[in-house]
Amino acid sequence: MKNKIWLYTLILIAAFGLLNLSGCKRSEVNDPGVIGPAGFRVIVTGTANPSTLYIPETNPEVTSYVKANVLNNNGTPVVGKTLIFESGGIGYFRSLIDQHAMYSDTRVTDANGEANITFYVTRTAYVTMTTVTNISITLSDDGRLDNTNLSNASDTVPISIVPSDQLGLILSGRVMISNGQGVEGVVIQLTGTDGNASGTVMTDSNGSYGFYVSPGWYGTVEAVSDALKFAPEKYEYVQTMPVSYSRFDLDFYVVPEPQLAVDKQVIDIGGLGGQVKIYVYNNGSTDSIDFVITPQDSWITVDPDTGKTPVSFEATIDPNTTTSSRTGKIVITATTNKVVNKTLEITINQSAGPTLALSPSEIVVSASSSGTVKTILVTNPSSSDVITWKLKNDTSWLQESPQGASSGSVTGSTFTVTIQTDNTETYDRVGYITVQAVDPNDSYRELTGLTAILKVTQRGTSSRVPNN
Numbered sequence: 001m002k003n004k005i006w007l008y009t010l011i012l013i014a015a016f017g018l019l020n021l022s023g024c025k026r027s028e029v030n031d032p033g034v035i036g037p038a039g040f041r042v043i044v045t046g047t048a049n050p051s052t053l054y055i056p057e058t059n060p061e062v063t064s065y066v067k068a069n070v071l072n073n074n075g076t077p078v079v080g081k082t083l084i085f086e087s088g089g090i091g092y093f094r095s096l097i098d099q100h101a102m103y104s105d106t107r108v109t110d111a112n113g114e115a116n117i118t119f120y121v122t123r124t125a126y127v128t129m130t131t132v133t134n135i136s137i138t139l140s141d142d143g144r145l146d147n148t149n150l151s152n153a154s155d156t157v158p159i160s161i162v163p164s165d166q167l168g169l170i171l172s173g174r175v176m177i178s179n180g181q182g183v184e185g186v187v188i189q190l191t192g193t194d195g196n197a198s199g200t201v202m203t204d205s206n207g208s209y210g211f212y213v214s215p216g217w218y219g220t221v222e223a224v225s226d227a228l229k230f231a232p233e234k235y236e237y238v239q240t241m242p243v244s245y246s247r248f249d250l251d252f253y254v255v256p257e258p259q260l261a262v263d264k265q266v267i268d269i270g271g272l273g274g275q276v277k278i279y280v281y282n283n284g285s286t287d288s289i290d291f292v293i294t295p296q297d298s299w300i301t302v303d304p305d306t307g308k309t310p311v312s313f314e315a316t317i318d319p320n321t322t323t324s325s326r327t328g329k330i331v332i333t334a335t336t337n338k339v340v341n342k343t344l345e346i347t348i349n350q351s352a353g354p355t356l357a358l359s360p361s362e363i364v365v366s367a368s369s370s371g372t373v374k375t376i377l378v379t380n381p382s383s384s385d386v387i388t389w390k391l392k393n394d395t396s397w398l399q400e401s402p403q404g405a406s407s408g409s410v411t412g413s414t415f416t417v418t419i420q421t422d423n424t425e426t427y428d429r430v431g432y433i434t435v436q437a438v439d440p441n442d443s444y445r446e447l448t449g450l451t452a453i454l455k456v457t458q459r460g461t462s463s464r465v466p467n468n
Contacts, residue, residue: 042078045069046137046157050199053091053121054162054212061122064159068137070113077113082106082140088133090161091121106140119159127163134158160197162212169243172210173250175203175223175230182207183254186228192219194239200224218242221250229255259284259340260291260309260332267346271353272385272447273299273317274439278346280332281310290335297328300348315346319437320353321449323382355382356389356411356435356452364457367423373416376454378435380411387411387450388440395431397421398456417456427460 046068053062066085070078084106085093092101107115119135138154171190175183185202188209192198196217203209211221218241222234230252237243261283267276282289289309293302299318307313320326330346359377380387389409391400399418402409409415415435423429437450 042070042072042081042139042153044083044137044139044153044155045071046135046155048119048135048157048159050201051158052160052162052197052199055121055125055127061120063121064119066117066119066135066137066157068107068109068115068155070109070115070139070153077109077111079109079111079113081109081113083109083115084136084138084140085117086136086138087119088135088159090125090127090131090133091119091159093117093119121161125161127161129163131161132158133161168212168214169217170210170246170248171213171221171235171243171250172208172246172248173252174207175209175252175254176207177254178256183228186252187224189222189224190219191222192217194218213243215244216242223252229257231255256285257338257340258282258287258289258334258336260289260334260342260344262332262344262346265344265346267315267317267348269317269348269350270385271320271351271383272387272437272450273319273350276315276317277312278315278330279310279312280307284340288336289339292333292335294331294333295328296331297326299326299350300328300330302330315348317348317350319447319450320350323352325349325351352383354380354385354387354411354437354450356387356437356450357381358435358452358454361452362455362457363417365419365459367459367461367463369419369458370422372419374418374456375414375416376433377414378409378411378452385411387437387447388443389435389437390443391415392434392436393432395433395456397423397429397458398431398433400433417454419456419458423458423460425460426462428463429458429460431456431458 046066048064048066050064053064055062068083068085070081070083072078084104087093087103092103093105094100095102095105101120105117107117109115135157136154137157175186175188177183182205183203184205184207186207188201188203190197190199190211190213192213196219197213198219199211201209201211218237218239220234220236223230232252235250259282261281263279263281264276269276280291291307291309293305293307293313295302295315299320301316303314303316305313315330317328328348328350330348332344332346334342357379359379363374365372378389387410389411391403393400397420399420401416401418417433433454433456435452435454437447439445439447
């Protein structure tokens with residue numbers, strides 16, 4: 001009999017324990033118990049932006065963006081979980097399907113474990129005094145990933161609702177660029193001090209924004225952006241000088257940042273090369289930008305190689321001595337701080353190089369050929385570039401014409417060589433006339449590598465030349 005009593009007692013204890021276990025609500029602690037392994041709980045947290053909504057007098061509705069974040073106990077985002085968002089009785093959500101109002105709706109967490117929903121309050125909301133409505137966020141299946149019978153994980157997000165007759169004073173303005181055009185989508189942050197109201201709004205298509213605050217409010221109004229800077233940076237009210245009347249002129253202007261710019265970013269030039277003036281300026285503001293100029297190829301030189309905007313510099317491109325086109329670069333680097341683009345590249349495309357050719361390229365005359373005149377044709381067989389040239393002669397018994405450079409000394413024209421004296425020596429003598437390409441605007445500037453040489457051989461007295 002005693003054994004039976006003990007047996008019934010153990011059965012009752014076991015049954016009582018299982019009943020208690022099945023009714024546990026655990027979403028905030030690990031559960032190392034009977035049903036599953038420890039470490040599978042999740043945590044739901046929510047935020048609202050803004051956290052205070054002012055019921056409008058004219059606009060159809062105002063909105064707050066409610067965001068929920070779902071993480072497991074290791075801090076890893078939980079993806080693909082359905083969250084239930086429920087209104088606290090004031091305001092509503094909109095269905096993703098047909099946009100009709102709903103007091104409860106669901107969203108699914110994304111790759112970051114986040115789910116977002118927009119909360120709406122209309123001007124018809126029946127609120128006679130400032131009220132707090134709580135948005136509840138609940139994980140629909142459970143707070144435990146390993147067992148769906150345990151408690152839900154949830155959070156509550158409070159949003160203050162202020163009726164239109166208690167809106168108070170207005171702090172408003174615009175965000176603009178220098179020409180007065182409004183900038184849409186800039187976040188304006190209202191930060192109350194010592195418990196004063198705070199919130200955020202975004203500028204509309206006109207760049208306008210506005211807040212309602214109570215008389216005596218103090219804190220800051222600030223435009224916030226990662227990409228833009230503003231002047232002024234913020235408006236500030238202190239406790240000794242709080243808001244006492246509405247302001248409609250709290251404007252922010254986008255501050256243009258210095259930005260390097262040039263009037264030519266791509267230069268196409270013929271095989272002869274030449275000089276190109278390049279204008280460097282600040283396209284973002286009126287500030288001067290210091291910079292250095294660095295050619296990336298040996299056939300490009302610049303003068304000067306440093307500067308301060310706005311200014312021009314000259315790039316000199318040497319003749320292309322190859323039969324292929326080539327591309328080079330000039331890099332301009334800002335040395336002034338806080339420039340949007342620290343470097344700027346200029347691309348130079350140069351066509352295939354021209355060549356100088358002589359016809360004939362060699363002359364042979366007899367020893368007694370004094371006074372003989374020969375005519376030589378200068379051409380450019382490689383390209384359509386017209387080459388200006390001059391003659392260089394270090395041979396005393398030869399006389400070239402024209403001497404130096406003249407307006408007619410271009411490819412397609414001729415020059416003459418006159419044999420000045422007879423050769424009284426037994427052996428042949430050789431002289432050379434160099435045809436040197438020059439800058440058409442400056443004959444003293446020779447184009448490096450672009451030459452042709454005429455060879456003149458005058459026989460000695462013991463030699464014979466079949467035909468002069």
